[in-house]
Structures are given as structure tokens and as C-alpha cells.
Amino acid sequence: xxxxxxxxxxxxxxxxxGISIALGYLPVALTFGFIAETTGLTLIETIGMSAFVxxxxxxYMSLSLLAIGTGAIEIIFTTFIINIRHLLMSTAINEKAxxxxxxxxxxYAFGMTDEVFAVTSTKEGRLTSSYILxxxxxxxxxxxxxxxxxxIIGTSLPEMLQKSMSIALYALFIALLVPSLKKHRKIVYLxxxxxxxxxxxxxxxxxxxxxxxxxxxxxxxxxxxxxxKNTYLEEVQRTDDKECG
Amino acid sequence: xxxxxxxxxLGMAIVTYIPRVLPLVTxxxxxxxxxxxxxxxxxxxxxxxxxxxxxxxxxxxDIWFGIIxxxxxxxxxxxxxxxxxxxxxxxxxxxxxxxxx
Numbered sequence: 001x002x003x004x005x006x007x008x009x010x011x012x013x014x015x016x017x018g019i020s021i022a023l024g025y026l027p028v029a030l031t032f033g034f035i036a037e038t039t040g041l042t043l044i045e046t047i048g049m050s051a052f053v054x055x056x057x058x059x060y061m062s063l064s065l066l067a068i069g070t071g072a073i074e075i076i077f078t079t080f081i082i083n084i085r086h087l088l089m090s091t092a093i094n095e096k097a098x099x100x101x102x103x104x105x106x107x108y109a110f111g112m113t114d115e116v117f118a119v120t121s122t123k124e125g126r127l128t129s130s131y132i133l134x135x136x137x138x139x140x141x142x143x144x145x146x147x148x149x150x151x152i153i154g155t156s157l158p159e160m161l162q163k164s165m166s167i168a169l170y171a172l173f174i175a176l177l178v179p180s181l182k183k184h185r186k187i188v189y190l191x192x193x194x195x196x197x198x199x200x201x202x203x204x205x206x207x208x209x210x211x212x213x214x215x216x217x218x219x220x221x222x223x224x225x226x227x228x229k230n231t232y233l234e235e236v237q238r239t240d241d242k243e244c245g
Numbered sequence: 246x247x248x249x250x251x252x253x254x255l256g257m258a259i260v261t262y263i264p265r266v267l268p269l270v271t272x273x274x275x276x277x278x279x280x281x282x283x284x285x286x287x288x289x290x291x292x293x294x295x296x297x298x299x300x301x302x303x304x305x306x307d308i309w310f311g312i313i314x315x316x317x318x319x320x321x322x323x324x325x326x327x328x329x330x331x332x333x334x335x336x337x338x339x340x341x342x343x344x345x346x
Contacts, residue, residue, distance in 0.1 A: 027329035045250045052258040057292070062257060064300055072249055076256035082292050083261045091268040102270045109266035163305065164339035167314035170301040171335035174315065177293045178322035190287050191294030198295035214295040219287035227283065 014134020017123070021115045021135065022142035025056075029143050031168045032059055033150020038166065039063045043151050050147035054140060055113065058082045060172065061211075081212050089117040093132070096121060100129045111136025186226055194218035307346075314339045 029050065036046040041063075049059055058079040065075050090112055097105075097120075108129060116139050120132050154165075180187045198214035205213075301311040317338035321331045 027332065031332060041250065045247075045254070049254050049257070052254055053261050055257070055261045057296075058257060058261060061292075061296060062253065064296065066253075068300075068303075072253045072256065075253055076260055079257045080260035080264075082288070084264050084288070086261075087264040087268055090265050094269050097269075105269040106266050109269045110262060112265045112269075160340060160343055163343060164314075164336045166304045167301075167311065167318070167335045167339050168332050170297055170304065170311065170315060171318035171332045173293050173297050174318040175322050175326075175331040177290065177297075178319065179326050180290060182323075187290045190290040191297070194291035194294035195298030199299040202299060211292070211295045215288060215292045218291035218294065219284050222291070223280070223284050223287055227280070 010128045010130035011134040014131040014136075015138050016134075017119050017131075018116070018135035018138035021119060021139040025115075025139060025142040026146050028056055028172065029146035030150035030153070031165075031172060032056070032063075033147040033152070034154030034165060035060070035063050035168060036147070037151045037154045039067050041066075041151075043148065046151045047144060047148045050144045053079070054110065054143060055079070055083055056143075057176075078212055081215060086112055086117075089114070089121070092121055093117065093127075097127045097132060098129060104129050104133075108132045108136050111140050113139065115139060186222060189225075190218055190222050193222060310339060310342070313342055 032050070033046055036049070041049070049062070053059055053062075061078060061082060062075050065078065090109060093112065094105075111132075116132075116136050119135050120127060123131070177187070177191055181191070194214045194217070197217055198210050201210035201214055297315070301315050302308050304311045304314070314335045318331050318335040321334040325331065
């Protein structure tokens with residue numbers, strides 16, 4: 001009985017911590033619902049994508065690829081390339097989270113978005129399954145419900161506003177990128193190189209593949225350049241440490 | 246729902262779920278090679294760059310539509326991290342632009 005009460009409170013703590021994510025998802029999901037409508041998806045397809053895929057960047061990407069007539073295989077493969085980063089996040093959470101039945105872990109793994117990862121991985125102390133489930137559930141609810149609301153509200157907007165709102169997806173990408181750009185010079189190079197490479201590649205190969213190649217090429221090349229730089233800096237640091245110690 | 250959309254949604258759902266679930270059910274205490282880890286961490290930022298360019302230039306027939314909207318979003322994003330404010334500002338600037346031209 002005591003254990004049950006404790007489990008419930010962990011879940012509630014998770015829900016409270018997840019409110020910030022739910023609020024953050026509200027405009028992004030509303031915008032997703034709206035853009036899905038302008039891209040030509042049905043309401044069921046829009047809610048279905050949010051409910052089953054549940055991956056913001058990939059969902060937005062799929063809309064921009066659908067809008068330019070990209071094929072299904074390329075969209076699915078690009079989704080995989082974009083979301084493979086979650087392999088890393090789930091690995092980090094796996095080390096921090098309490099041991100549990102694979103079914104429970106498989107359940108909260110579905111909700112392991114960037115934001116859910118950020119909140120749960122930075123939590124101090126022990127990380128229980130109930131806490132993660134609480135964070136994931138409120139974030140997920142916000143995403144799915146607001147996607148539907150955005151779709152419905154979007155349909156009644158005047159044509160001029162709908163045209164102006166075609167920038168929303170790109171404004172969102174810029175909004176997601178700029179805070180990191182300000183902190184790390186490396187991110188400027190990552191985004192710029194991928195953007196420039198994609199601009200050239202997309203003239204000669206299908207845009208889906210172009211995005212994959214540009215993204216991977218930039219991620220590998222910039223990492224190669226920076227790891228060389230960092231190795232040098234670490235050596236300098238080590239020499240300094242020796243001198244001091 | 247069209248068969249193509251159903252296939253896209255199911256396919257996206259599967260390839261999204263696999264990377265999220267695999268480490269949690271199979272890897273216990275194992276570490277990825279540092280180089281692979283570092284490259285994967287770069288992917289979201291590189292992908293954002295590739296998703297913005299050149300797509301933003303072609304959102305309307307008028308190329309300036311995307312350029313002006315993008316610059317508006319960038320300027321507001323330098324002042325605030327409020328995503329909805331950034332998105333709404335870009336939309337507002339373009340509403341004014343399409344009203345005037």
C-alpha cells in the first residue's frame with residue numbers, strides 16, 4: 001500500500017515537471033496541425049501522425065518533403081536519420097533510470113523526445129519509471145491534442161494569413177537553431193555547411209536524399225575538424241595540469 | 246486516409262520508435278564509441294541547416310517572401326527564445342509585406 005502511494009506521487013511529480021514541455025509543445029503542435037492542413041493532409045492523418053510518430057522535427061520535415069512531392073521511402077529514411085540521435089538519449093536515460101520490466105521501458109521509450117529527455121536526464125537523484133511516464137504522458141497529450149486543434153483552427157484562417165503562415169515551419173527551425181548558434185560557434189558551421197551543401201545537392205538529386213547526405217556530411221566533417229582542434233587543446237590542457245600539479 | 250499516407254505514418258512510427266527503444270531494452274551499461282556519439286550529436290543542427298536551406302527560398306513564387314520572413318525570424322530569435330513569438334513575428338512581417346506588394 002505504501003509502495004503504491006509512493007509510485008503515484010512519483011508519477012505526479014513527473015506530470016508537474018512535464019507541464020513546461022506541454023506548454024512548449026502547444027504552439028509547435030498548433031503550427032504543425034495548421035501546416036499539415038495547408039500541405040493537404042486530412043484531420044485523421046494529422047492526428048494519426050502525431051499519435052503514432054510523435055517526433056516534432058521529423059513530422060515537420062515530412063510535411064516540407066510532402067509539399068515538394070518527395071516519395072514515401074525517402075521520407076521514412078530521412079525520419080530515421082533525423083531520429084537516430086534518440087539512440088544516444090535512450091542510452092543515457094537507460095543508465096540513469098531504475099531497472100524495470102522491458103514492457104514498462106518500452107512504453108516510456110515511445111515518449112522519449114528531445115524535451116522529455118532533457119527534463120528527465122537533468123533530474124537530480126534517482127529516476128523512476130513512474131516519473132518518466134508522468135513527464136512523457138503530459139507532453140504526449142499536449143502534442144496530439146494541439147495538433148488536432150491547430151488543424152481545425154487553421155482551416156478557418158483568411159487566405160493572406162495562410163500564405164504568410166507558410167513561413168511558420170522555417171521560423172520554427174530558425175527559433176530552434178538560434179539559441180544554440182549563440183552558444184557554440186561549431187553549431188553555426190554545422191548548420192551553414194549542411195544548408196549550403198543541400199542547396200547545391202538538391203539541384204542534382206532528389207531533395208530527401210540531398211538532406212540526408214548534406215546532414216551526414218556536415219556532421220562528420222565538422223566533427224573531424226573539431227576533434228582535431230580539441231585533441232590539440234586537451235594536450236595543451238594536460239601539459240598545463242602537469243606543470244601546475 | 247490514403248494508402249501512401251498510411252504507409253508513411255507507419256514507416257515513420259517504426260523508424261522513430263526503434264532508436265528510442267533499442268538502448269532501453271537491449272543495452273545495459275554499454276557505451277557507444279565517442280566518435281559515433283559526437284557525430285550523432287551534430288546531426289540535429291546540421292539537419293536544421295539543411296531543412297532551412299534552400300527550402301525557405303521557395304515557400305512562395307516570390308523568392309523575397311522566404312528571405313524577408315527568414316530574416317524577421319532570425320532577428321526576433323536573437324532577442325527572445327519564445328518560439329511562438331518568433332513564429333508569429335515572421336508571419337506578421339509577411340502579412341504586412343504581402344499586403345503592401
